Every structure is written in structure tokens, then in C-alpha cells.
Amino acid sequence: MYFLNGDRIYIKPDNGAESLHNQLLSCVGQLNQINSGKKVxxxxxxxxxxxxxxxxNLQEKAHELISERFTTPMVVNIIAQPPLTCKILAEVFYFDATLWNSEYIQKENGAAMLFEREGTEILIGxxxxxxxxxxxxxxxxxxEDFGGLLGHAGFPVNSIIRQWNYLEDILGFDDDKQRYQEFNNVRSGFYADYFKETGYPAATGIGMNRGGVLIEFVALKSEAALTMPLDNPGQVAAHVYSDKVLIGGKFAVKSTPKFERARYLGVFGKKMIFISGTASIRGEKTIGLGDAAKQTEVTIENIRRLYSDEVLSQIPGNGIRPQYGHTRVYVKHRKDFKAIKNTVERYFxxxxxxxxxADICRDDLLVEIEGKVVLE
Structure with a gap:
């Protein structure tokens, strides 16, 4: 990852690998060929x-292959979201082991890597x-397991600065209760008042085909680092949405989604912005109904607003030059892939x-985009 003096790369399977199993083997085999001087x-x-x-079976096999081929443990996820160009895609994160000490931590139903440097600790898992x-x-x-993992590593709840929330059948219902709304209710209870002074994490809430509930996270403990929430003046903050856009009956419990539109992190000279999962919303209203290209345009405009001069002026330090460095694009319908991809490439x-x-957290949203901005 960038703030660990590393980054991420994507590995696609070789063209000759047709089955899901063979594509997994191809991706893992290519991990051995990474020669960046950094450590995965x-x-x-x-x-x-x-x-x-x-x-x-894929989850079991992936962990087995990684443990067989690498002497040091890794945090491994199987995310049931189909890539649009192959059956399986590997997203690989690496860091500079000459600058950061690392320790692998495993608890029931969770795992993380703890990084330490000059009193700064970062937990990713x-x-x-x-x-x-x-x-x-x-x-x-x-x-519950998340709290246990944080506690075991000595991190408070309000140390979380970035979170990815993957939900099986995100827009489905359990009886009369919408699944994403139920997740938000549980998240609100877990967060309680921990983020009252610091602002919430940047986050993505997105659907997956199976796998229950999967949370990825980045947490930070440091007196040397600076982290702060950033908002888009053109959008209502998600954590203060009105009942109009929350799913549930008149008397249902409806907690708002507790996340910030973006979050700044500055540590050891590395300055960046986590861009949360962003969609075609102005105020709190969906824009571009039924039009995937229009929704992509509005989404990108929302993202650009998060690193505009207006927003960057809140961050200490002069001469900050933003560069949008990476993006992950979630497409609701395969038929819209070309229009969305063309629009992204036209802008970026x-x-x-x-x-x-992947399914998006509202019925009428066709695309969601997240990413990072590097500040130099």
C-alpha cells in the first residue's frame, strides 16, 4: 500500500487457464514472479x-496454495464478485520491509498484519x-470478531480509518428487513460514540454473490500521523441521511450508514486520500436514473470534488498536488460495462x-467507484 511505501497490483490469469481452479493456480503462480523489491x-x-x-472450496484452496508457496503468512480474502474480464482476479498488496516491521495476527474468523515504525502502528486485515x-x-x-481482533492488537474502535463492507445479497430482505439496513443498524451499535471526536472511517458498502458478511479494514495508532475526514459539499453526508432514503417501515429501526465521503492520511511524508465508495448522488438524491454513462459522469464529478482546491485547503501543508492514483469500479449490470468503462477512460x-x-446499495444506482488520491 502507498502509505507503507508499497502499492497494489492486479494479476489476471494466463489466457490458457480456463477453469476457475486453473485460473487460481495461474494467479498464485504469478505471485512468485513479482520482483518489486517489496514484500506481499x-x-x-x-x-x-x-x-x-x-x-x-475456492477459499480453502487459495489459503492452501498461499501457505504452500510462501514462507511468511498473508491476509487472504475470497470476494464473491465476478471480474468482468475473467473468472478470478488477484489484487496484491505489498510494502517495504526495510522500513516497516510486520507481524501476522490471526484470530477466529479474522486475520491481520500489524505494521510498526517509529511508534506508528497500522493494522490491516x-x-x-x-x-x-x-x-x-x-x-x-x-x-464481534472485528472488535476482538482490534482488542487483541491493542487498537481502539476509533482507530479505524478505512473499511470495506461486502454483503451477500445486499438489497435482499430477511423477512421484512432489508439486509443493508440491518448491516447499518449493527454497525451503528458497534461504533456507538467512538467516532464522535474523530469522524467516521472512509468506507465502501457493496454487494457480493455469497460469503455472508466480509469486512476489510485499515486501522491506525500514531501520534506522528495525521488523519481527518473530508466531505463533498455537493452531497449530504451519509451519516446524516434523512429517513427518505433509508429502507424500512415507519416504526423500523433505521440507522444511517456511518462513513465519511473520504479520509485524509499523512504519515512519514506519504500523503493520500481514501476515496469511499462513491455513486451518482447529489444531496441525497440519485441522479441519472437508468443511464449508466450519466451516473458514471456524476460519480466521477463527485470524486473530483473530494480533492478539489476547496477541500484540499482544509489539509495542513502548502503545495499539495493531487493525483488520482487507482480506482475500483463496481458495475451493477454487465450490459452497462462498456458505457461505464468508456466514461471512466474519457475522464481518467x-x-x-x-x-x-456487484450490486450497489440502492436499487436505482448502476455504478459505484472508489479509489485513492496521492498528494505530492
Whole structure:
């Protein structure tokens, strides 16, 4: 990752690998060929799995292959979101081991890598619960394990600065309760008042085909680093949405999504902005109904607003020059892929981008984009 003096790369399987298993083997084999002078510590596999057995088998096989081929442990995720160009795609994170000490931490249903340098500690990992058909139960279990993992590593809840929330069947219902709303209710309970003084983490809430509830996170403990929330003046902050855009009956519990539109991090001279999952919303209203290209344009305009001069002026330090450095694009319908990709490339050119098929947190949203901005 950038703030660890590393970065991320994407690995696609070789053209000759046709089955999901062979594509996994191809991706893992290519991990051995990475010659960046840095050290891999985390791999996400985005995969097109046909059923729960296929998902569970892939998860088991990926961990097995990684442990067989590498002497040091890694944080490994299987995210059931089909890539739009292959059956499986590896997202590989690496860091500079000459600058950062690292320690692998594993707890039940979760794992993380702890990085330390001159009194600054960063914890990066994941937790998952996939034991129930109920989103509420899986979310409650995941956050319980999340809290346990943070506590074991000595990190308070309000140390979380970036979070990815993957929900199976995000727009579905358990009886009369919408799954994403149930997740938000559980998250609000877990966060309680911990973020009252610091602002919430940047976050993405996105659908996946199976896997229950999976949370990825970055947490920070440091007196030397600076982190702060950033807002888009053209959007209502998600954590103060009105009941109009929250799903549930008149008397239902409806907690707002607790995240910031973006979050700044500055540590050891590395300055960047985490861009949360962003969609075609102005105020709190969806723009461009039924038009994937229009929604992509509005989404990108929202993202650009988050590193405009107006927003950057809040960050200490002169001469900050923003560069949008990476993006992950979630596409709701495969038929819209070309229109969305063309629009992204029209705005960002050859920017490193990965396109994933995934459901978005509102019925009428067709695309969601997240990324990072590097400040130099």
C-alpha cells in the first residue's frame, strides 16, 4: 500500500487457464514472479463462484496454495464478485520491509498484519461471518470478531480509518428487513460514540454473490500521523441521511450508514486520500436514473470534488498536488460495462482501474467507484 511505501497490483490469469481452479493456480503462480523489491502481505481474489460449495472450496484452496508457496503468512480474502474480464482476479498488496516491521495476527474468523515504525502502528486485515442466512446475525458476528481482533492488537474502535463492507445479497430482505439496513443498524451499535471526536472511517458498502458478511479494514495508532475526514459539499453526508432514503417501515429501526465521503492520511511524508465508495448522488438524491454513462459522469464529478482546491485547503501543508492514483469500479449490470468503462477512460485515461460486477446499495444506482488520491 502507498502509505507503507508499497502499492497494489492486479494479476489476471494466463489466457490458457480456463477453469476457475486453473485460473487460481495461474494467479498464485504469478505471485512468485513479482520482483518489486517489496514484500506481499495481502491478496484479495475477486471470483465468479457458481454456488456456496464452489466459494468454500475456492477459499480453502487459495489459503492452501498461499501457505504452500510462501514462507511468511498473508491476509487472504475470497470476494464473491465476478471480474468482468475473467473468472478470478488477484489484487496484491505489498510494502517495504526495510522500513516497516510486520507481524501476522490471526484470530477466529479474522486475520491481520500489524505494521510498526517509529511508534506508528497500522493494522490491516479482514473478518468474516458466513454461518447464517440472516444478514443481521452475520453482521453481529463479524463486528464481534472485528472488535476482538482490534482488542487483541491493542487498537481502539476509533482507530479505524478505512473499511470495506461486502454483503451477500445486499438489497435482499430477511423477512421484512432489508439486509443493508440491518448491516447499518449493527454497525451503528458497534461504533456507538467512538467516532464522535474523530469522524467516521472512509468506507465502501457493496454487494457480493455469497460469503455472508466480509469486512476489510485499515486501522491506525500514531501520534506522528495525521488523519481527518473530508466531505463533498455537493452531497449530504451519509451519516446524516434523512429517513427518505433509508429502507424500512415507519416504526423500523433505521440507522444511517456511518462513513465519511473520504479520509485524509499523512504519515512519514506519504500523503493520500481514501476515496469511499462513491455513486451518482447529489444531496441525497440519485441522479441519472437508468443511464449508466450519466451516473458514471456524476460519480466521477463527485470524486473530483473530494480533492478539489476547496477541500484540499482544509489539509495542513502548502503545495499539495493531487493525483488520482487507482480506482475500483463496481458495475451493477454487465450490459452497462462498456458505457461505464468508456466514461471512466474519457475522464481518467489510462489510470489503473479494475471492473467488478456487484450490486450497489440502492436499487436505482448502476455504478459505484472508489479509489485513492496521492498528494505530492
Amino acid at each position: 502481505f495481502k491478496v484479495n481474489f475477486f471470483a465468479d463462484t457458481s454456488n456456496n460449495n464452489s466459494y468454500n 479482514n473478518v468474516q461471518a458466513n454461518k447464517s442466512k440472516s444478514c443481521h446475525e452475520n453482521a453481529a458476528s463479524t463486528f 485515461g489510462n489510470l489503473p482501474a479494475v471492473y467488478i460486477l
